[in-house]
Amino acid sequence: MKNVQALYQSSEILEKASELKEQLIAWRRDFHQHPELGFEEVRTAEIVARHLEQLGLEVKRGVGRTGVTAVLRGKEPGPTIGLRADMDALPIQDQKQVEYRSHVSGKMHACGHDAHTSILMGTAQFLTQMRRPERGTIKFIFQPAEEGLGGAQAMIEDGVLSDPQVDAIAGLHVFPFVPVGRITAVRGIGCAASDSIQIRIIGRGGHAAYPHMTVDAIAVSAEVISALQHIASRNVDPLDSVVITIGSIHGGTARNVIAPEVVLEGTVRTLNPELREQMPERIERVIKGITEALGATYEFTYHMGYPSVKNDDAMVDLVLKASEQVLGAGKYEIVKPSMGGEDFSYYTHKIPGVFFRLGVGNKEKNAVYPLHHPQFDLDEDALPIGVAMLAEVAHLFLQNNP
Template identity: 60%
Template sequence: MNISGLLAAARPLQEQLSAWRRDFHRHPEIGYEEVRTSAIVAAHLRCLGLEVTTGVGRTGVVGLLRGETPGPTIGLRADMDALPIQDQKSVPYASEVADKAHLCGHDAHTAILMGAAQLLAGLGRPKTGNIKFVFQPAEEGLAGAREMIKDGVLENPKVDAMAGLHMFPGLDTGTFGVSKGVAFASADSLTIKILGKGGHAARPQEGVDAIAVSAQVISALQNIPSRMIDPLEPVVITIGKISGGYMGAALAPEVEMIGTVRTLSAGVRSQMPALIERVVSGVCSSFGAGYELSYGTGYPIVLNDEAMVDLMTQTSEQLLGGKVWNDIKPSTGGEDFAFYCEQVPGVFFRLGSGSADESTRYPLHHPKFDLDETTLPYGVAMLSALALNFVNRA
């Protein structure tokens, strides 16, 4: 089948794609708990006649469409995990699990890759090369990609390139966005404990108010991106959680702050622990407080391979008969697709999921996040086309 015919071949899957996506949406499972989701995926892949491996990276599933002769292998990845956030949508397919919901589109990613497996399997074995369908657990902060790599997802047969997509409400349905080079930021974790001295709130001079010190620390941290780093290098330092104290009439003896640090440069990233320590130490010293600082190295930068980006953009134009992709700025969001890109050339791109309906324009991770489901066949067709172009270009 010509690449230009793949979207027409994917459109009849619309009802099934929506049904899969809504089922996963009603029954969300967070990182490494994707037992039900994995079972549904594995059963579907087996029905297609693929070689199926389960338990990869704990709860991941891999399906292999082996070609007639040896050749290059491409991996197509979908993440399956939900978020620990309460769904606030009033729709028939709203989450049925308290404080868990698919508010980042991973339910759609899973449905799309299931559809791509069905479409490609229906076309028969590739003449050369192989296509791996990688259904990954635990993208949301738990590094499921790294665990799948440890379990050999990039081997037997050896994967030569990886591709993945992500829903994006900021783009219209049927369009794509991609960044050449750095695509997503590194994502590190930060925990700071301010150690003060308790006392009566009416006599603050007798103690060390950890809450007052923490306020100064939060403000001072923002001087790192604005005054201590090259202003042309993006840095985000966010304190997302703060807790401490017992009552309004007492000084808080201790405050804990939890945050995240994002950069788009490996060089800048390497500077952050020391700069943060310098700022926290200086502020605490000036107020007579102590501190404990923990800096956790998380996801690396997602670095899109230039040749894979070119293949992706050219494929999208073949698929839809014109330029339907946008050269977009890198995101300061984190993505564990980065671990694949450290091992093999990769491309991670956005699929527009927004429509005129305001309900499809909520940002990722919003309690009311939803998407225009007519975008699902576009995702199926695009991943299928990209895989076929990759294995056929040898």
């Protein structure tokens, strides 16, 4: 085998990673057939842990409840980089007609975490079997419960960024609107803060034929929903991004009964941390004004969810350089931030980090559906690219940092 330095100086690194392709596909399809929701990833975590132990790594189970970590140490002391993958699935019914579709009713890997887990397993094998790093340490982080349950925070509270102390972290996310063979990244804020709201509009119910004797909670809620959009269009600087979406409405029991109350649930996405802090007051001011004007009352709950992902410029540069090493020149693009939420943000608020997108789109293989879609799938040719990218980012970080 050629030495590791030579491999890292050409696209031969991708050729080497491609030797793992069949195994990567097998892992990914197995996870896809057996999806587990957040903090339920017992089977997935056991498969991951056994593989890491077989590689001879220092493995810890039960980190952040169902997470797994493994440590690969170099010959000499040096910095530590963390590489993270999330393992949980979504409560979505798989509608694909493929042999590896989900075997679990109402659960599906619709966000590609099966691929993330497989890629990081492959990265651990790739780096271990090629040659341990000359100096420094790589910590593999297999995280539970990214989909709204804050698994990253649970792992941090369980000490995932210590013993050894992690100096920087990298992660990737498959993306179907980027073709296979390409990488995208964002400088600065990469993903939005993701918060949730619940609004209870309290009116006075009655007969549909006598609306003047009631306070129609459904009519009031319609005004509230409409007015909330004015925050984004007329109350916030157009150069600041904010999304307010009401995704759930529950109220009423019959066509001829005016509903006494309605419960609205939604999400608020922001990129600017200062604007995020202002949103609870701005939203409640709208609700208060409309309900008072129309004779209703309200209850309002604002829950701060994931903060925004902060990509470190130096770490982004490593991703771009890694892309050139793995895929050749011109295979990456710096793009605008996403309004999607991602709990990788908890890591980037603690240490420098980078979260980049791995292209998995391919019309010929029907890999065209968006994330969280019941027919989401990906081009598995991207799996060894993910391995090569994470391995090269880790190598460059350990090489370039004292």
